[in-house]
Structure formats: structure tokens, C-alpha cells
Amino acid sequence: MSREKKNHILLSNLPEYNTNSLSSHTLPIWQLRLQTITDSPFQWRLRSNSTTHPATETSKGKGYSYSYSGRKRQCFVWERERERESMWRVAYSFPEEVLEHVFSFIECDKDRGSISLVCKSWYEIERWCRKRVFVGNCYAVTPAMVIKRFPKVRSITIKGKPHFADFNLVPEGWGAYVCPWIKAMAVAYPCLQEIRLKRMVITDDSLELIAKSFKNFRVLVLSSCEGFTTDGLAAIAAHCRNLRELDLRESEVDDICGHWLSHFPDSYTSLVSLNISCLGNEVNLSALERLVSRCPNLQTLRLNRAVPLDKLANLLRVAPQLVELGTGAYTTEMRPEVFSNLAAAFSGCKQLKKLSGFWDVLPSYLPAVYPICSQLVSLNLSYATIQSPDLIKLVSQCESLQKLWVLDYIEDAGLEVLAASCKDLRELRVFPSDPFGLEPNVALTEQGLVSVSEGCPKLQSVLYFCRQMSNAALNTIARNRPNMTRFRLCIIEPQSPDYLTLQPLDAGFGAIVEHCKDLRRLSLSGLLTDRVFESIGTYGKKLEMLSLAFAGDSDLGLHHVLSGCDNLRKLEIRDCPFGDKALLANAAKLETMRSLWMSSCLVSFGACKLLGQKLPRLNVEVIDERGPPDSRPESSPVEKLYVYRTISGPRMDMPGYVWRMEDDSALRIS
Template sequence: MAYSFPEEVLEHVFSFLRSDRDRNAVSLVCWSWYEIERWCRRRVFIGNCYAVSPEIVIRRFPKVRAVEMKGKPHFADFNLVPEGWGGYVQPWIRAMAASYPSLEEIRLKRMVVTDESLDLIARSFKHFKVLVLSSCEGFTTDGLASIAANCSNDSVARLRFSRTSNNVSTTKLLNLREIDLRESEVEDLSGHWLSHFPHNCTSLVSLNMSCLGSEVNFPALERLVGRCPNLRTLQLNRAVPLEKLPNLLHRAPQLVEFGTGAYSAEIRPDIYSNVAEAFSVCKQLRGLSGFWDVVPAYLPAMYSACAGITSLDLIYAAIQSPDLVKIISLCPHLQCLWVLDYIEDAGLEALAASCKDLQELRVFPSDPFEAEDNVALTEQGLVSVSEGCPKLQSVLYFCRQMSNAALITIARNRPEMVRFRLCIIEPQAPDYLTLEPLDTGFGAIVENCKELRRLSMSGLLTDRVFEYIGKHAKKLEMLSIAFAGDSDMGLHHVLSGCDSLRKLEIRDCPFGDKALLANAAKLETMRSLWMSSCLVSYGACKLLAQKMPRLNVEVIDERGHPNSRPENCPVEKLYIYRTVAGRRVDMPDFIWTMDKNAGSPEVL
């Protein structure tokens, strides 16, 4: 059967396979399918930039048009990965610039991106369209200016003469559609980078600059927005004042997603009426975010846009529960809500009553370091949402108390749950009603939610909960654990029982050598394992490297070389991942990769 269709037909059939897993499976059918899939693959996802080298990717897929890549481990979001750890994108950009001249999209997460990298992107890819830098660092607005300056709708490259020679050089111009800087750390030198977009740039569809700190060149922003008729997403930064919003909205009434800047101003009727009128003309709005420094008196100005809203991101908006209740009641089609704990139980009850299409809920702490409760948010709010929102599939919930009874109720109400992340502010907090561990509650989650893919746990937990996870969570792909468990048996249950597990991250748990070495083969089927402040010894790390040569076993220890301490001394942090690229070549002086032959750390 593998040879019964012409290559062109198979290429067309393969184009309907969207997931990397399906494409990989197809490539294993036979050699001819492998070759066809190799040449027609246009998108590549790299979950760990150190799991493979640029050269291997380019050799395997020579015609790629879009690359998505992740760098630092997820725990970097919680400041658990040391400064200078790595995740540098420059080697990748350099290699792709030489081999992928038709590259159109680069999407990076938790990577170090320099201005040099951005300049190389701007100069190398004449058909470039999409740049997404999520939680990235290392670059400035000068790098963004390079991207902007090379943006044009021209389909052919213009010619220019060098002032110092008679050589003719080609300026490769971009047809840029998307710049997204979500949650990135950008050295904001000035807002004038927007003025570098040429006057013939009309191609932008999405612009997210919400993470920038300085004032923007507002006339340049107005001109850019006004000449991009297909602009659908505009996310402003905090420096854009409320009185400027009407001008932007009138220039882009076609917006689908809009992130306001500062939503505050001196109370003036003219500002209010201008903002209200501007929102009323945006008939296609489906997503709203921003609302920094919100002045509640101006909130009714956006009510006219609420009827069509499906997504609300209010994690930077200190909106109190009564105002949130009003907004939510006006959004009957809401599918995704990100909000601070100011929403309280009353707001979540209103959400459950009004928003029957809700699929995702994230509730973040307004002040995680406050010792006393400053809001009336408990487990009851989440129980209400689980009862009232039949389509709920994804939850991230920060709170200060939880009970087994509540977790059991949530599990029974929403067995379709795919992602469940519960963060109790106080580590090792028990069931506040019975003072028992939360084992049975989380056990109910994994037993009832058969499609669960991602789980984060907190509170007082024993090895018993990991037994439940190993027994029931057969589709679980990512598990995050903190301050949990009694012994190595907890880790053993997870590694031996979770068939689909790909990413495991652990901190401050009593897991050590025995479970890790006994389940070494499992680690080759996973993308990565992160352990910090656990009981894994340096000696076990060396043994694991010898036992599993296809793994990179990296010891991260800022106290100095691990050889300076006994081999049974626990390491500070451990990062294990499968790789076909061998050991890293950019390790800082606090990382040691275990030698796969002798078991000792390799040193550059």
C-alpha cells in the first residue's frame, strides 16, 4: 500500500495531518513515506532546544517554513532556574538563516534572544511573517526596530547601491503579519521603534507589545494601526493612557482582540463618552485584556463590547468583585477567563450562573505574600464553577484553603477536565475541615477525569496520592509536584504507572536515588525531568548517565563543583532530558553534564 499512490497524492494527504505525533507515525511506515514526509514537512516543534541540534533538524526537514521552540524549563517561570542557565537562540537563527531562506514563522518560549538575533532574522528571511517571543529575554527595542525597519508589503526585493562601493546589494523585505512579545523581558530603550515601520507596511494582523515599559511613539502607533486594514489583535502597554484609546479604536474597528493600556484618567465626561463611543463601534471584539490601574467609574464605558466577548484576561486589573460580577453578567458567551482573586466566591458564583460556555478558568493571587486572607476566595468558588459551567476543561486556581470534599465534587461534576492545576498558597496545607492529607481529593481528580493531560498539585500529600496517579492517570502528560510525598515510593508510582508522561517537574520532595535509578528506562520516553531541593545524590546522577547514554544528566549546583562534596550528598538541582545532540556546549560554570562513559562530570 505504501507504493500504491504517487508522491504528489501522498504529499497532499500528509498535509491534512496537523499533529507532530501523526506526522512522525506516518514517517515510520516505510522508507518512501519517510522521504516524502521529510520533504513536505513545513512546521517543526522543538520542545527542548538542547534535545536536538540545528544541523540535525535542517538535515531531517530541509523545507521548513515555521519553527516553534522552547528553551528553559517551565520552573523558570517561578525563578527556580538560575540566571545564565542557557536557552540561547542565536545558533539556531544562524543555522536557519543559512538553510531556510523561505522561513516564515519563528515562535520562541523562555529563550534568550539578542538584538543580533533579531537583526539576523530581519535580514535573512524575505518571506518572514510571524515573530512570537513568549517569556523571552536578552533583547532591546533596538532589535525590534530592526524587525520593523525591514517590514514591507513589496513582493520583490528592492535594489540599493552602497555609498562606499559600486556593489549592488539586495534588501530582503518582510511581509510581517504578527509581532507578539507576551510576558517577555525587553530592555525598553524608547518607544520610537514603532516609527521604523515603513510607510508601505500595511500587512500587520497582530501586534502585542503589552510587556514594554516606556511610553510609545503614539503618532507612529496611530499611523501603523490606521494603515493596516487586516489588524485583528492589538495589545497595548501600560504607558498608553485611556484618553488615547478612542483614536486607536476608530482607526481599527475591525479588531477582534484588544488589550487596553492604563484604564485610568481624571473623571471627565468627555473622556468617558469618547471611550464608550469607541467601544461601541468595535462590533467584532471577542477578547479583552489590559485595564491597568483601572478606575471603576470608567468600566461601564466598555459594557457595549461585552455581549460578543469570549475571552477576558484581567490578571493586571485590580477590579473588585461587584464590578467583576457586572462585567461577567454581560458576557454570556465567555469561554476563557483569567482574573485575580478579587473576583471572590461571589464573582465565581455569578460566572457559573451566567457563562455556560466557559472552558478555561485561571484565578491568580493578588498578593501571594500576604499572610492574612485579603479576599473572600475559597474552594466554594471553584465548586460553583464546576457545577454551573458544563464545558469547563481547564483550571488554574490559586487559593488559601481546600478540602477533599470539594475536590471530589469538582471531579464528579467535570470528568471531562483536561488540565487541573491547584496552587494552595501555604505549602503542605491539609484539608482545612478534617486536617487530613488531600490524597483522596486529588485521587478523585485522576480517577474521574480520564482525559487529564496536565496536573499540578499542592497541599499536604502523601505517597498515597502518587499511587492513585500511577494507577489512574494513564493519559497524563505533564505533572508538577511541590512539597509532597513521604518517600521514594511516591516517585516510583508516577514513573512506573503514568504511561503517557512526558514532562515531570518536582521541587522540595523527599524523592531520591532508588526510584530514579529503578525507572531509568522511563526517562528515555519522556521529554524532561526537573528536580530541585530533593534527595537525589551526585553518585546516582553519575550512575544514571552511565546506564542511559541517550540522556543528558545535568547537575545544577551553585555551591561549586559537586566533586567537592561526598557522592551521597544531594545535588541542588537536576535536569534530565533525552537528546540526539549530545552534551551542551554553552554550559555556565554551575552546570555539570555527567559523562556517559566514566560517569564523572564533563568539563569544557
């Protein structure tokens, strides 16, 4: 009998062994293989009634028994090397066209990066077939490096300024200019179709270059960007004949005139998404209506505040296929014909799923949207000054709602109705209507969030502004929603304690990180000591982004975070008593992170110099508008510190108030 036949018979006689039941730490991806060893007079046959031990001789007495027969010994062993060899054979056995097709189904950038590390062949294939690129920091890599690495890109996303720029903590003129990227891509990527930018400075010249360089350009998303005017948008409208998406969300646009929409050619019909909600001035309503009416595939239309309510019905009638709508000003003189036209127009939008806008709401017009409330999955009322009774009437009819952004006018009563009505809610954001007021103007407390955590089992993401919180409430929220992945609590008054016990909120936030095992993003506020950071370091193993303000006692708090949070990528700190010791002791951790921002802390100029010397692969930038930091003692704290990983070296566009700490501890002054 052949050896292969004998091995087959032996394997078929081992029904007790079930590899699927082995625990993950004893059975990794490497499989058990049959190995024939000819130098033994025995044949070993393995039987198993255990599911926790690998097939080794030392497992005797733990559920494995051995039988002996024949002259050859055959046993199960772990063969990692053979599995590797098999993997290499598989890697080289498929034609490149097949692998390219397989790779096209893998969308995650991290997974694509892992694929490129398998072997040189896969690296080259992945390099040439990569169509989408994400650049998390425009200074982490140069345009030339990206172009060399990925020559056939069709879509690129680039982020610029740090996140704290949203809170006016990054000085004017800091950088994040997209012009070098656009110039390089205009030459290297003539087939580029999509550009998405966030917190970047883009000029009209760059917009015109985009419009004239990429012949099949389809998507332009400018999120929280600045530096351009409606003249640049007119160039996009005039030249990008295949444009599908134009999104200006939260951008600062110099609104020179509202006639830029008329630059879209009369033959242009490809628009799918248009977001002009950030524009301040009036738009050409006739041009807007013509544009909307001739684009049959338009699904998203988000208008600005200047579009009057009496014009909304006309737009809805010519675009009943809309899936997402952002209204303009939702107020006008109350006229029955306006209301009836609006209600009829909303009733005709059978596909409408997302609703936003509602500036300057006149409550008597709200019932016009009631017919489509049951089909809504997203409702953004973050600019709508709707009071609690009217919000309750609206929200109670949105039983399919998955995302709600709202001002604190909703109050605890409204959140209780939300919890009772919207069982599919995944994301909740409650913004303050009067963040600088000394006294509360609404009845919103921790109880509203507790109610939502109890009533909405799918809740995963929370941003909540309030004026009081307790450890008991945070503990209840953590136990109710262990599936939380994003939790951002902003208590308006800094360093507010538990309002019931006057104790720090350490225990409450500790419960959040302990029970929410998949937490990825966390923002802390209130009175907090180093104890909470010990909990974060112990339990926040999946935490990727952490934002801190007015928290902690000493360097020990920062040490707990940097030494314990294995997956931390972005750390933002302001007004915390963290200084040199913890930062320098955990310097190596910074090389695994995307960025660290510290402002109004206790980090000295001398420590920043040492950090630049220890970590030459990082850009260590001191931002200080008081003048050169070396004009003060090295022990003096710096205003702001921004540390980020880069493979491109120092940037060349630093303003006069930014100093880079070189690896020779010398200052680079622009």
C-alpha cells in the same frame, strides 16, 4: 461458475454478520477477508449471532454455526499479512504529488511522524513537504539535524528553558541561546516565514539577522524571552516588509526608546497581530496610531501599560475590525467626554471577541465596555485590580465567555455569578493578588471553584490559587467535571491539610485523577502523602505533565508516578523527599519522557553519576551554585537535577555551575 462468482454469492448470503458491531479488541483495523482453501472436501459457511468473538473454529458454541456444502472450504479468517501487503501497494500506488497534497492536511506533529514510519517512500515525501517543525527542547537536537531532516521548513517553534524558569528556579545564564539556530537557519532556510520562541535568550544581533535573512518573513513570537532591546525590534520593523504578527508576550525587553515603531515603513500595511503589552516605557503614540490606521487587516492589538486611556478611543476608531484588544492603563481623570468617546468606540467594534489589559482600573470607566460584553469569548483581567462588585457587574454580562483569567478579587460571590452566567466557560485561571500576605485579603475559598464546576458544564482547564481546600470540595469538582483535562491547584501555604478535617488531601486529588479520565496536566499542592501518588500512577494513564511541590513521604511516591503514568512526558518536582532509589529503579522510564526537573530533593550526586552511566542517550545535568559537586561526598544531595532526552549529545554552552554526568561517570565541566 467462476470462483469469483461463487465467492460473491457466498458473501451475499451472510446478512447476519455485521463487522461494524464487533468490539474493538476482536476487530482491529484488519478486515475479515474470504480465503479459499482447496484441500478440504467441505465448504464452511459462517453465521453469527454473536458480536464479541472472532470468526474461528473455537468460537463454536459461542454464537457461531457452520454449514457444509461442496468440495472446497471457504471461511473467514484474519489475514494481517495480506492487509499489510495491500497497504504497501497503496503506499506505492499514488504519485508523490498526490501524497504531498494529502499530507498537507495532517497538522499534528505526532501524526506526521507516524506517517514517515510507514515506508521509505513516505519518509522522503514527508521529509520534503514538512513545512512546520516543533522543537520541544532546544538541546534535544542540533540545528543541523533539523535542517537535514526537514530541508523545506517555513515555520519553526523552539522551546528553551525548563518550565520552572517561570518561577525563578533556573539560575541566570543557564542557557537556551537561540543564536546557533538563527545562524544555521539563515543559511539553510531562506524562505523561512515564521519563528516562535519560548523561554529563550535572543539578542539584537539575532533579531537583525532574522530581519535581513528571510525575505518573506511574516511571524515573530517571543514568549517569555530575554536578551534583546527595542533596537532589535526596530530592525525587524525596518526590514520585514511582509510581517503579519509581532508578539512579545511576557518577554523581558530592554526598552531603550519608544520610537522603534516609527521604523515600520509608510508603505507597510500587512500587520495582523501586534502584542507589545510587556514593554515598560512609553511608545510613540503618533507612530502607533499611524501604523494601526494603515493596516486594514489588523485583528489583534495588545497595548502596554503606558498607553493612556484617553488615546484608546482614537485607536479603536481607526481599527474597528479588531477581534482582540489589550488596553493600556484604564484610568484617567474622570471626564464625561472621555467616557462617551470610549463607549462609542467600543460600540463600533462589532468583531471584538477578546479583551485584556485594564491596568490601574478606574471603575467608573468600566461601563464603557458593557456594549460589547455579550460578544466576548475571552477576558483576561489578571493584571486588573478590579474589586468584586465591579467584577460581578462585568462578568454577569459576558454570557458567551469561554476563557476567564482574573485576580482573586473576584471572590466566591463573583465565581457564583460566573457559574450562573457563563455556561460556555472552558478555562478559568484565578491568580493571587497578595501571594506573600500572611492573612487572606479576599473572600476566596474552595467554594468558588465548586460553584464553577457545578454551573459550567464545558469547563476543561483550571488554574486556581487559594488559601484553603478540602477533600470534599475536590471530590465534588471531580464528579461535576469528569471532562477536565488540565487541573492545577495552588494552595498558597505549602503543606496545608484539609482545613475541615486536618487530613491530607490525598483522597481529593485521588478523586480528580480517578474521575477525570482525560486529564493531561496536573499540579498538586497541600499536605499530600505517598497515597496520592499511588492513585496518580493507577488512574493517570493519559497524564502528560505533572508538577509537584512539598509533597510525598518517601521514594515510594515517585516510584508510583514513574511506573504507573504511561504517557508522562514532563515531570517537575521541587522540595519533595524523593531520592535515589525510585529514580534509579525507574531510569528506563526517563528515556520515554521529554524531561525531568528536580530541585531541593534528596537525589545524591552519586545517583546522578549512575544515571548518566545507565542512560547515555539522556543529558543528565547537575545544577549546583555551591561549587563542583564532586567536592562533597557522593551521598550529598544536589541542588537541582535536569534530565532530558537528546540525540545531539552534550551541549557546549553550559555555565560554570552546570555539570553533565557523562556515560563513563566522569564529570564534564565547562
